[in-house]
Amino acid sequence: SQAVSQATTLMSFPAVPTSTADTVVLPEGYEYDVLVSWGDPILKGASKFDVENSAEDQLGQYGDNTDGMSLFHLTDKDGGVDEDRAILAANSEYINKKFMHTHGGENLTADDVRKEIAAHGVNVFEVKRNWFNKWKVVKNSDLNRRLHGNADEFVLTGPVAGHPLVQTDMDRTGTKVIGTLNNCGNGQTPWGTYLTCEENFNGYFGAPAGTAFSDEQKAYGLSETGFDYNWWPTEERFNLAKHPNEANRFGWIVEIDPYNPSSKAMKRTAMGRFKHENAALTLSKDGHAVAYMGDDERGEFIYKFISRDTYREGDRAHNMTLLENGTLYAAKFNDNGSGEWVELTYGKNGLTQANGFDSQEYILVYARLAARFVGATTMDRPEWVACHPSSPMVFCTLTNNKYRGVRDNQPLNAANPREENPFGHIIRWVPENRDHKASRFGWDLFAMAGNPETQSGAMAGSDNVSADNMFNSPDGLMFDNDGRLWIQTDGNYSNEGIFAGQGNNQMLVADPVSGHIRRFMVGPNGCEITGITFSNDQRTVFVGIQHPSNAWPNAEKDGVPRSSVIAIRREDGGIVGA
Ligand code: FEO
Ligand code: CA
Ligand code: CA
Ligand code: CA
Numbered sequence: 001s002q003a004v005s006q007a008t009t010l011m012s013f014p015a016v017p018t019s020t021a022d023t024v025v026l027p028e029g030y031e032y033d034v035l036v037s038w039g040d041p042i043l044k045g046a047s048k049f050d051v052e053n054s055a056e057d058q059l060g061q062y063g064d065n066t067d068g069m070s071l072f073h074l075t076d077k078d079g080g081v082d083e084d085r086a087i088l089a090a091n092s093e094y095i096n097k098k099f100m101h102t103h104g105g106e107n108l109t110a111d112d113v114r115k116e117i118a119a120h121g122v123n124v125f126e127v128k129r130n131w132f133n134k135w136k137v138v139k140n141s142d143l144n145r146r147l148h149g150n151a152d153e154f155v156l157t158g159p160v161a162g163h164p165l166v167q168t169d170m171d172r173t174g175t176k177v178i179g180t181l182n183n184c185g186n187g188q189t190p191w192g193t194y195l196t197c198e199e200n201f202n203g204y205f206g207a208p209a210g211t212a213f214s215d216e217q218k219a220y221g222l223s224e225t226g227f228d229y230n231w232w233p234t235e236e237r238f239n240l241a242k243h244p245n246e247a248n249r250f251g252w253i254v255e256i257d258p259y260n261p262s263s264k265a266m267k268r269t270a271m272g273r274f275k276h277e278n279a280a281l282t283l284s285k286d287g288h289a290v291a292y293m294g295d296d297e298r299g300e301f302i303y304k305f306i307s308r309d310t311y312r313e314g315d316r317a318h319n320m321t322l323l324e325n326g327t328l329y330a331a332k333f334n335d336n337g338s339g340e341w342v343e344l345t346y347g348k349n350g351l352t353q354a355n356g357f358d359s360q361e362y363i364l365v366y367a368r369l370a371a372r373f374v375g376a377t378t379m380d381r382p383e384w385v386a387c388h389p390s391s392p393m394v395f396c397t398l399t400n401n402k403y404r405g406v407r408d409n410q411p412l413n414a415a416n417p418r419e420e421n422p423f424g425h426i427i428r429w430v431p432e433n434r435d436h437k438a439s440r441f442g443w444d445l446f447a448m449a450g451n452p453e454t455q456s457g458a459m460a461g462s463d464n465v466s467a468d469n470m471f472n473s474p475d476g477l478m479f480d481n482d483g484r485l486w487i488q489t490d491g492n493y494s495n496e497g498i499f500a501g502q503g504n505n506q507m508l509v510a511d512p513v514s515g516h517i518r519r520f521m522v523g524p525n526g527c528e529i530t531g532i533t534f535s536n537d538q539r540t541v542f543v544g545i546q547h548p549s550n551a552w553p554n555a556e557k558d559g560v561p562r563s564s565v566i567a568i569r570r571e572d573g574g575i576v577g578a
Pocket of ligand 1 (some may be wrong): 184199277284296383406
């Protein structure tokens with residue numbers, strides 16, 4: 001593993017060693033500030049953070065468990081990019097129940113439940129940079145908003161809108177949804193909108209003991225207890241026995257216009273319903289919007305969406321309709337390094353009534369069943385997908401999969417070659433004719449994570465993994481404009497056994513061409529690193545620190561662990577990562 005030289009022209013920062021310290025570790029010459037933490041006020045008149053805050057307080061504050069995010073610069077007075085003013089749109093994926101209430105999360109009151117729901121969703125707020133390259137939240141900006149789990153600002157669009165599968169007692173139109181939940185990764189469109197991706201929505205639903213579940217419900221993990229949030233006894237819409245279709249209104253990609261605070265958020269049903277990690281947006285040669293998407297569960301699939309209509313430069317109103325209609329595909333990775341996108345359209349590839357697929361609406365609501373039926377390749381938990389900014393390379397993290405090669409429905413294959421895959425890997429593909437519209441592609445494995453110190457053979461990892469850069473469970477993934485691939489981890493941080501020497505969760509930078517990988521940052525204890533976006537001039541990288549286990553970042557001030565976004569910059573003001 002040491003044979004590969006670590007020389008690369010893309011990055012010159014000194015690699016940071018592994019760490020188990022309860023702090024953020026950066027390369028020499030870098031520094032950071034905490035931009036915003038769970039509970040910080042972001043709306044006008046919002047209360048200061050206190051664990052005793054009510055649901056009402058939380059509605060005006062930054063949500064919990066920061067995750068995917070995108071920065072949208074504002075326009076300066078000459079109509080150009082204002083380098084120092086922007087809107088940050090950031091996800092709050094889920095909550096840390098035991099830190100959210102003074103009572104530690106047992107015996108929730110109705111207000112406690114509403115506070116938990118309010119701590120979910122999306123945070124949109126203005127940020128401003130001062131003359132020494134330091135960003136601050138603009139607390140009273142008219143642009144700031146919280147699109148939380150109880151907000152009535154969501155509209156179902158596209159083929160499934162209005163269908164009986166998404167009609168409920170509260171919404172006979174099947175179009176008006178309350179809330180967005182489990183907002184994991186994100187996407188940023190070429191027309192300047194934000195995509196927030198609904199992942200483990202099933203966990204919030206529950207039902208009285210003895211409730212029967214359909215095969216479709218089971219395929220999405222719906223159950224009596226969910227993830228023990230226990231919202232359904234006080235918030236009736238989460239009771240599956242009474243409102244089974246409510247769950248069909250979650251698990252979508254949601255498009256938000258960050259520049260218009262009174263706009264509705266659009267749930268894009270043409271892109272399929274599954275446990276969405278993120279959405280990597282690009283354009284085909286002839287201008288169709290293409291989105292690559294992962295479904296994060298053991299043995300689920302990678303998807304591609306191609307818009308029906310094409311992008312029109314400068315016509316934002318038109319471009320904002322592109323994700324409403326299009327075609328969905330699931331990926332087949334053949335063992336010989338070729339691959340194909342199999343169309344999930346009613347009447348094609350056996351997706352017919354005779355095989356249990358009644359309509360295109362059914363196929364979109366239960367995309368997992370359709371992808372499985374057409375023989376898409378089961379993957380080791382697809383997390384983020386990232387498209388290279390100037391070449392048609394696409395990368396996807398496959399975080400880990402303890403069932404690979406163990407359960408009959410997830411046999412080993414060339415794209416997921418390691419039994420029980422405890423470290424995860426990163427796969428890469430290039431479309432045929434270098435065009436994202438192509439139905440065929442070639443693929444290879446960019447990195448097999450592993451531990452060359454304690455393991456040998458396949459468990460040691462690929463040649464570009466060494467004792468100096470090793471990691472496990474790659475998750476967040478994003479390219480900057482220069483083509484550096486930023487890799488974030490959400491893995492085992494015990495620093496023991498097969499993970500000895502890997503320390504806390506971390507962020508690395510890779511050269512996608514040479515394959516070199518270098519560690520850039522290590523997070524505080526217990527956290528995962530997730531969510532990343534850059535200022536236009538690349539002199540700041542914003543990074544999410546999710547679920548720290550100790551009272552980071554303000555031990556003296558509040559004594560509570562608080563998920564936060566940090567802003568990292570170089571002391572000399574240079575491009576981060578270079
Ligand atoms: Fe929310 Fe799959 O990470
Ligand atoms: Ca993730
Ligand atoms: Ca993860
Ligand atoms: Ca997470």
